[in-house]
Amino acid sequence: MLVKRFGLAKVTENTISTPALWRVDDDIKFEDGYFIFPGGKIEKKIFFPPEIGEMEIKLNNDIYLIPNIPTMLKDTKSLVRHTFELRDKLGYDKLFYAPGTPPHLFPIMVYLGYDIFDNSQEKLGNYSLVGKVEESSSEFSxxxxxQVKIALQEGKLRELVESIADNKSKEILRLLDMKYYNKVEMFWPIWNRSLDAVTLDSLHRPDIKRWIFRLKERYEKPKWAKHLLLIPCSAKKPYSESKSHRLMREYIKSTMHEIILTSPLGLVPRELERFYPAQNYDIPVIGHWYEEEKKLITELLQWYLEKFQYESIVAYLPENMKFLESLLKEYDATMIWGRDLESLKNITRDIGYHVSWKKVLLENFRILAKFQFGCCDELFNNATIKGRFPRINIWRDNDRIFSYNQEKGMLTLAATSAECLAKNKKYTVYIDDFYPEGDVFAIGVIDATPEIREGDEVAIVHDGEIRGWGTAKMCSYDMIYQRRGKAVKVRGKIKI
Incomplete structure (x- = not known):
């Protein structure tokens, strides 16, 4: 049963829990030409070497042995391509056993979607030309x-993979980032507790790229935003709770639309600062920008300034961000380099533009809805906000339409907003004809819209009728193809 995914990597629990290490002579045995392995003592006669053209060996309905992994590792592109060909053919829920994988490559091979390994590489060290020598251990395997299991449990497999100083591991990782983003991203959760962007490879993480793509596809600036203020990030997240940003706000004397420039996200509108990964990421800070980071920030800021117009632009940035100076000049921005808070106060006071905080907050939630769902922002017309942080609800005509989850920076659904998603055919799970008494399991799912990721808010529908709403515990692919496991944690349902 599927328990958790991070991209192609998965944790499963059943007869065999994965990721798994099978030990030669203990878990794996060869007797009378038969291959005996864990999981119900199923036997399969295997011929070595595998027949020409044999791409996989079915061990049982769930497990496939993928032969010749050590040989395929010599050609990274072929290995990755071959893996996806097998996945597309057999399914992304099957368990892949990769015999002979070197132990230091376990993290990247799990990241690539392999589930079961063995210690045969270490066992080979027990033999010489004169036969078996003194027993060695399998401690490294x-x-x-x-380490892989711990990383998956903590949501840090990507960080572990990036930390492996090995050319082969880096080759596989970069191929996945560059050429297979869509296949990896569809299994990547929409939220994680933390994100440590510790290497330049972090710039190409699926959740980082998804943030940038979503900005370009869904984001629109607030209707009240007439004057732009560009500011730096802070170590503390969310930015607004940091000492530097709280101090800065004391000197901002007009209603400014604040955009935070940062790596690895490029830019973060203030109204999205709690949406993953904006309040969850951390980076090593040494006061130096690498060229890749400069390029990311410059290109994203240029896109933003070309798309959205303002009456004035003010840039309050540190000296080490002067690489943006020529771009800012093109847009007649007023630039303040360093920490001249008095200049910030004087310039923003002269702008003299003020919008009520209640109006700003409601519009910011509308922008969040558009960013999160890509639709249903029209529900905010004539809406009102009730409550105080962190317990905020959005109401319209005595009907609660959304609540706000401050920890995740996301809106949660109510009946009206669930109906809106279903009408737009977005973030909708289609179930068999039943009214959920508890959570919805994969066996009861008929279909699901393709944009759903684990952690998304979803509507639950049967034959056009809303049956409930809640949080996705699987991506849409797994909801459709898995037969076991929880698909949706139901938070609200229609009573019959």
Missing amino acids: EFMIR
Whole structure:
């Protein structure tokens, strides 16, 4: 049963829990030409070497042995392409056993979607030309598989993979980032507790690229936003709770639309600062920008300034961000380099533009709805906000349409907003003819719209009728193809 995914990597629990390490002579045995492995003592006669053209060996309905992994590792592009060909053919729910994988490559191979490994590489060290020598341990294999399990449990497999100083591991990772983003991203959760962007490879993480793509596809600036203020990020997240940003706000004397410039996200509108990964990421800070980071920020800011117009632009940025100076000049921005808060106060006071905080907050939630769902922002027309942080609800005509989850920076659904999603055929799970008494499991799902990721808010529908709403515990692919496991944690349902 599927428990958790991070991209192609998955945690499963059943007869065999994965990721798994099978030990030669203990878990794996060869007797009378038969291959005996864990999981119900199923036997399969395997011929070595595999027949020409044999791409996979079915061990049972769930597990496939993928032969010749050590040989395929010599050609990274072929290995990755071959893996996706098998996945597209057999399904992304099957367990892949990769015998002979070197232990230091366990993390990247799990990231690539392999589930079961063995210690045969270490066992080979027990033999010489004169036969078996003194027994060696499998401690390294066991250590590496243990590290992978811990990383998956903590949501840090990507960080572990990036930390492996190995050319082959980096080749596979970069191929996945560059050429297979869509296949990896569809299994990547919409939220994670933390994101440590510790290397330049982090710039190409699926959740980072998804943030940038979503900005370009869904984001629109607030209707009240007439004057733009560009400011730096802070170590503390969300930015608004940092000492530097709280101090800065004391000197901002007009209603300014604040955009935070940062790596690895490029830019973060203030109204989205709690949406993953904006309040969850951390980076090493040394006061130096690498060229890749400069390029990311410059290109994204240029896109933003070309798309959205303002009456005035003010840039309050540190000296080490002067690489943006020529771009800002093109848009007649007023630039303040360093920490001249008095200049910030004087310039924003002269702008003299003020909008009520209640109006700003409601519009900011509308922008969040558009960013999160790509639709249903029209529900905010004539809406009102009730409550105080962190317990905020949005109402319209005595009907609660959304609540706000401050921890995740996301809106949560109510009946009206769930109906809106279903009408737009977005973030909707289609179930068999039943009214959920508890959570919805994969066996009861007929279909699901393709944009759903684990952690998304979803509507639950049967034959055009809303049956409930809640939080996706699987992506849409798994909801459709898995037969076991929780698909939606139901938070609200229609009573019959």
